[in-house]
Amino acid sequence: MNDDGTVNRAALPAIFNPEDLNALELALQIKDKFGGKITVITMGPPVASAILRDSFFRGVDDAILITDIRCAASDTLATSYILSCAVKKVDYDIVLCGRQAIDGDTAQVGPQLAEKLGIPQITYVEELIELNGRTITARRNIGAGWQQVKTALPALLTVTSEANEPRVAAAKKIMKYKNAHTPIEVEQKIEAENSGADEADIKALAAHKCSEYKQANLLIKQWDLDFVGADLNWCGRSGSPTKVHRIQSVVLAAKESKDVEPNENGISEMIHELIEDKTIA
């Protein structure tokens, strides 16, 4: 945890958010049936490239890591802004997001991204019904039931865990993509292998290695805020209206409690006490 109550994500292992896997699976099913190209985008510290490699193992065509120290402390508004800048640089018909993340559970980034892209959203998608020319039809959860809605593309969908069972990584693709890396990873690797070497030499070597990776289609794209053309006022802490006032560990309130013997006497006494204080009518 950082001093301002935000999470130091670079210190945590990157995991694939469960419902993002459902979104990815839906993308793969669309591709299987209709063709097309899948690009996976994630924003995070350099370790988040593990998610992108995992996406390649499952069958995506392209992967982009948005990593920039100036993204740190972004709330959902700033995150959706940065993502919108990146998505605008990619050709897309459908943007698929997991309904919500398991750390914050906010479910806000999807709708905020849709608003920033100026496209309609279908949230809480449980099933893709039809993809037809320029429209998409999906069934969404509405709490007490469901509805089927249709909209013109481009559109953004947020996908729930009900939608599908994510496929596992394909062995062939693992073999192919296990060495896919971002430029920052390539540089870190070279640094580790040539400790004490001149910084300029390492940079030159890294640049050379990156072009090799690129030729082999193993270079994961790495974008920073300058590249996506983001206005820094709307990124990171300054772009985040919500701030953490305080965080507290959950302390379970010690309550006045009674030990009840698990025999007839104990149980009878408890029940009668509850009848007497009118808890039980």
Place this chain on the structure above:
Amino acid sequence: MIDVNRDGEVWVFAEQHNGQLEDTPIELMSKARRLADTLGVKLAAALLGDNVKGLAAKLVHYGADKVYLVEHPLLEHYQANSYAKAIFDLVHKYEPQIVLYGATITGRDLAPRIASAAKAGLTADCTDLQIGDHTTIKDGQLHKNLLFQIRPAFGGNIIATIINYDRWPQMATVREGVMPMPEPDAARRGEIIEEKAELSQQDLPLEILQEHKRPKKVNLKQARIIVAGGAGVGSKDNFKLIWDLANCLGAAPAATRAAVDLGFIDGDHQVGQTGTTVRPNLYIAVGISGAIQHQAGMSQSQKIIAINNDPDAPIFQVAHYKVVGDLNEVVPKMIKTIKEK
């Protein structure tokens, strides 16, 4: 962007579908009333729809001083774009300092879209709201009377208090069932302000082809007594014990997520962070270990009986009556005692 505005009102989005108000905006009213009173400002409801004027009086009875009523044929059925546009326009015009939404599927579909358009902060799924002061660490500046947006995070292991002090309105969605329903006061009088929405077909990008309502099989929120079973009950057959105890108490049967996932009972009965939050007079937890996610949904019950054969089960930390023993012996004894009374 809306600047900090100390005189702004407190607003509640009055979610309705087909002319029926949802429970959550009503639950929100009692808390919002207190926030407005603490700040010394008016409490208003934002009511959107077509032919929904009849609901305005009800909102006043539940505590609103004002109702902003926006009626338009294109608002008959909820859609994120049209509703977000109409509310954004209202927020822009009246500059409330706080806007609250129920964390229903509609609230969570709608509020982020408004927050994005207004470039305002939004905290999801709050379990409590308070008014308080904040001093920024960097420059020691004191911000008085902010909305403390309190919510569990990271699986419920921490409670975070979120604020926004430099861009308003302060907005939050609030979890269903965490605030008690206020009693309506039919004598309350309020002001109804009719507003026009500027909407066209372009604001309705979704075509709703079909809608299927599925009423919940059980109303846990209204239950005075709840008997809940966990994985410890062991099997779907044995879950009959839970039904039997519930039946003889006139109670609602409920379950943990684990019990639901094991197929012991339908998901409508699930209590906890991803289920329903309940606060009955009596909660009987049978074979429930008491994961923090489950406790988040039941720890505010008036009285809690926990029955578990593991004396170290976390559920005992929130229980008023601790019964360490085999549920297969304890529950039948309870049923017998109750039937004899």
